[in-house]
Amino acid sequence: MPKDVPAFLSLSIPSGKPQSKQILVLGLDGAGKTSVLHSLATNHVKRSTAPTEGINAVCINTEEAKMEFLEIGGSESLRSYWKMYLPRVLVLIYVVDSADHERFPLAKQLLHQLIQNDSTLPVVILANKQDLKGAYCITDIHDALALSEMGDERKMFLIGTHVAEDGSEISSSMKDAKELIAQLVSETQ
Template structure:
């Protein structure tokens, strides 16, 4: 029996989730919360790339966050072709920059019309946060192609080390399910 006819052992699957959003939206805090299943005490802004991996059974997801500063945004689209999903995080309290967040989101999705999109409306626990429907309207999510899977989830990250909010758990479970569907 030659090597090519042997039954192969299933390998751990690794797929990349691209995490983008303007600086200060909470990308790193959300990623760290997903990995540790707890809120963070402090987070330093990402000035480049931040990657974390989560293994669930035979599936392995790599979350790749590219910083949201003005200097890094032009590089975002370079990472789209490696991703099985795009997570786009917006600060629900940063009303003045929602048009900028919308502009960058719409530029990104023009490059891949079928890439599943998960929009996290972060900081929903703060008093001046826009409601989820306001975020939907501000980002003009109704204009996004019908062929794309699109999900909008309101989130927040506890900073006191408490347990993970259910919205972050739901996002993690949704992405794991999406990963299974794409294989």
């Protein structure tokens, strides 16, 4: 384990020991990672009320797969730890706030840095907050994140999501995302 990792991030850091592989959930602070994860876990919309200060681990089981999701907070101080978790992951979920126009260049840069050394890691991009008025549409997000430059060998998906009304059932696009992730995990394991 790297020596300089704070205790709040020590869960499941690659140690060389055999462990079940995980699905890593990354993206800028406030993109909606925790909200999406909790909603996927319960099948009902549950918005997060606080930023993730370290790691948020969530297990989600479907008929197809047993999945262990690991969200690392997206605040600036935590981003340098993201890459430490990459070597053991099966699938990367990258969540963006579709209405955060100003930070698309940063979201793009961080995404491309993350995948640059792994040409086959499957990536699912969730274009979240599609309910907001100023949200970019999927085509604009595809361009803003330069997804055509993600490499030909990689399985890559872009899905629009929203976590709009607390308590309601999750949208069909969220259900699709959950099924897709389960399928990718069972194919990759």
